[in-house]
Amino acid sequence: MESNPLQRFGQFVGGKKGRWAFLAIWLVLLIVLTLALPQINSIENYAGDELPAEMMSMEANQLMKEQFSSDAGVPLLIVWYKEAGLDIADIATIQAMYAKLEDTPLEGQATLPPFATLPPQALLGAVSENGRSLVTPIFFTTDTNTKSFKQSLEKISSYTEGNPYEKSLDDASLIARFSGPVAISVDAASLFASADIKLMIATVILILAILLVIYRSPILALVPIIVVGIAFLVISPLLGYMADNGWIHKDAQAVSIMIVLLFGAGTDYCLFLITKYRDKLLVEDNKFSAIAEAVRDSAGAIFMSGFTVVIGLATLALADFGAFQRFAVPFSFGVLVTMVAVLTLLPPLLSLLGRYAFWPFIPRPVKEGEARRESHVKMRKVGAFVTNKPWLVVVITSVLLLVLAFTSTKIQYNYDLLSSFPKDIQSREGFALIEDNFTAGELAPVKVIVDTKGKALDIEEQLSNLPYVAAVKEPRVGAQNSDIVLYEVDLNKNPYSNEAMADVEQMKKDVATFVDSEFWLGGETSEQLDTKAVQWHDEKLIQPVMIAIIFVVLLLYLRAIVTAVQLMATVLVSFFAALGLGWLIIHYGLGHEAMASAIPLYSFVFIIALGNDYNIFMISDIWKNRHRGLGYRQAVTEGVASTGAVITSAGLILAGTFAVLASLPIQLLVQFGIVTAVGVLLDTFIVRPLLVPALITLFGKWSYWPGRLWKKEIN
CATH class of the missing domain: 3.30.70 (Alpha-Beta Plaits)
Structure with missing residues (x-):
């Protein structure tokens, strides 16, 4: 095959001189950044507001600060x-x-x-x-x-x-x-601080174990860990510098999840390049030629996959909810640097190690056909089954996914952070004592603030008569403005419940009937209600934007409208199925009464972006097979065969790393880890090897429309 830009890049980065240059660059970056810049975990965690200032609860908080300073x-x-x-x-x-x-x-x-x-x-x-x-x-x-x-x-x-x-x-x-x-903030910081260390250790051990099973080589099992570890040690001070200068806010939760993401996705990218390298060593005598060809065959897909994840995660910057927004830069920047490390640090390391990276099972050149038959025989059987019975595969997998997706409509959500904490932690024990010894509404009264505009107005009786109100305290007049009057209202139910949120929503309408001037509802229930509204707005904005952006990227890469639509449709169904199956595990398996309200958007951006990762790797091989002149059924069969084992391994690693989150004592991370891991597994074992190849087979040459492959004869 003629040398192309990617092969020339592989020759340079993995060559005799180039490899030393790139190793030196990464070593210098590691040392200089570690010594010169603060690590991200040394920066103080952000403790500001999650909601925009124009939300009613935030405006009420500001009025409380100005007019009722004793409660401010x-x-x-x-x-x-x-x-x-x-x-x-x-x-x-x-x-x-x-x-x-x-x-x-x-x-x-x-x-x-x-x-x-x-x-x-x-x-x-x-x-x-x-x-x-x-x-x-x-x-x-x-x-x-x-x-x-x-x-x-x-x-x-x-x-x-x-x-x-x-x-x-x-x-x-x-x-x-x-x-x-205050106590919740301290407990949260403590939980996440210990979570980072536990996550790092557990993730590395899990990846090492899986890589040892896959490659049966202690050297090669360490290589991806080294690459991603160096990338993380470069990313951490750069993020620390950004946070120290106020460009971003440090979020301990985001850092914890970022660690899992980098080691999971980064190891996956390493697997794709390493697998190509091993395949080339089976037919190529020269290790430098093998690494150049491996980079040629994998770098494009790695770049497009990584780029898709980067821009997908970057869409979180569009959010109004603070926690969502603070995730955007660490996630997208972290994946970007990790992807660059895989493409510029892994090839030099493999070039240095050569065939001995795979010790004790060192790959030696054999006839290419024999190598492929030995390596891909199992997945070729899967590919053949899918292409021979595409309708059966589409119907069965679609029904399964749609049934699970329907289950997602039954999910109950909660909106308070405290419910994610262990029951024996200080702040939650204190909350339980309040809950056990005081009436429900006293836990967090609703603060009704009215601007009387100088009129004689007393709404204490009207508030007391509302069916969901247990008690109303004596009104208080603002310190700076006597027209501002505060009524503290105790609800007759748990103020953190979804029912209480519905009552506060109704209270807005009821107060408007007997107050003809401006008013505000503050307090924690009102904040939860605003949180629900803001998160809902963010989901409705970010999800379509992310879908549109990734669709355009797929379209530009594949030049095939039908397949781009297929891929987006399958990962969307996979997401809702993961949400449904995750809820079954969380609710019926773990006994959680509700799912954290942030889970749908968090899991969406990960499952959609990472799901398309695997599709890109498989589709790339199918497209290459068509360019080689294979018939459309054979191209699909060989594409599944050549990528099946490595994508399955990568999926197990990625799902395993996210599942590590379930070992933490923070319910939100447990739920996020379960839903995302389930989504990765559904994609790895159902969507990618079965549903997508079956759909491509059914559409035949129209899967390639309007690209050049569409004009090839079907055979």
């Missing part, structure tokens, strides 16, 4: 509990702690209720009806970071006699728990 800032809730009931001695302990906070304020401490100077009886009057629990707040400035929060919790513990925060919930004496946004 980020609250830390301290939940006090005693089984026998709180007494004067317990109140004295609480007041002594608040006295120390007045004398020695914490970093970022904004406002402090005057509990230290109140009569003890006043605090006893705020105890729950059963007399066992009391909740006292401390407010911090909104710009206080998680590190300062953590230090503040440690100081508060030392300020409290007997350190009741470490006592068991079964202890008969006074116990305490931190809860509320």
Whole structure:
């Protein structure tokens, strides 16, 4: 075959001189960036708002800050509990702690209720009806970071006699728990910090194990880990530099998932190049020629696959929801650098190792036909079955996927982060104490703020008469503007439930009937309602945009409209099927009552982008077979045969790495890992080897329309 640009690139990057140049470049990058720039995990985690400022709940929060400063800032809730009931001695302990906070304020401490100077009886009057629990707040400035929060919790513990925060919930004496946004932020940072190390270790061990099974070579099992590991060590300081300069916000959750993505996708790209290299060594004496031809045959597909993933993940930048937006740069930039590392670092390493990379099963040149028959005989049988019975394959696989996809319509979603935490973590234990000892609505009252425009207006009675309201506190007037009036409303159900969100939606309509001026609904239930609206908007924007962009990329690469439509349709069905099957596992297998609301969009961008990855690799070989003059059925059969084993191996690795997330104590990551792993497996074992080849077979030459292959004779 004539030398083409990709082969010349392979000759350069894997050649005698070029390999040393590229190895030196990566080594210099690794050393300089590690020494000069901060690692991404050394940057403080972002603790700002997730919602746009124009959302009603955010505007209400701003009004609370301006007009009701005693309730303004980020609250830390301290939940006090005693089984026998709180007494004067317990109140004295609480007041002594608040006295120390007045004398020695914490970093970022904004406002402090005057509990230290109140009569003890006043605090006893705020105890729950059963007399066992009391909740006292401390407010911090909104710009206080998680590190300062953590230090503040440690100081508060030392300020409290007997350190009741470490006592068991079964202890008969006074116990305490931190809860509320500050404690949730600290617990989240702690969970994700430990998650990174666990993920890295578990992912590397899993990949090594699978690679040892695939290649039965200890050397080759380490090579992809080395390549992706070096890529990550370059990516981490670059992202750290971006975050340190305020170009992006560091998100611990995004970093955790990025680690899984890089090792999973990066190892897959390595597999495709390594497999081509091994095939070439079976027919080529010279290792330099073999690496050049391997790069020629795989680099185009690797680049297009990686590019598809990069632009697919980059569409998250269009999101209004903060967490979605913060995922865009780490994911897309990480995959981009990893893809470049596979194309410029892996060939030099393979060139240096030569055939001995595969020790002890060193590939030696044999006749090409014999090599192909030995390597691809099993997958060729699959390809032959698909091309001989395409209608049967399409009907069976489509019914299976559509039934699973229908199951996705039954999913229940939740919108609060706390439900993702382990039940024995500090902030969730505190929440449980509040839930057990106070009426449901007291957990998080709805803050109804009304601008009276100078009119005499009192809506306390109307609010109390609403069927979903349990209690309404006395109205309060704004400190800066007496026209601003606040009503704190307790709902008669769990304020974090979907039913409560529906009540707040109804409250907007009801309040509008007896208030003819501007009003706002704040509080955590209102924020959840706005979160639902913003996430829904992001899904409806990002999903079509991503589909359109990837479709255009496929169209430009394949020059075949029918096949591009087929590929997008199959990965879309695969996504909804993965969501449905994932829900069955999460709900009925693990007992989770609901799925985190962020899962559909997170899993969508991964499953759609990574699903098209494997399709591109297989379709590339089918197209090459047609260019070689094979008939359309034979081209499909050989395409499945030549890519089946490596794509199956790659799919198992990618699914396995995402499944590692299920070992973490964070429910959101568990659910995301399960849904994405299921999506990868469905694509690996059903969509890619069966459904897509069957559809290409059924459409015959129209699968190649309007490209040059469409004009080839069918045989």
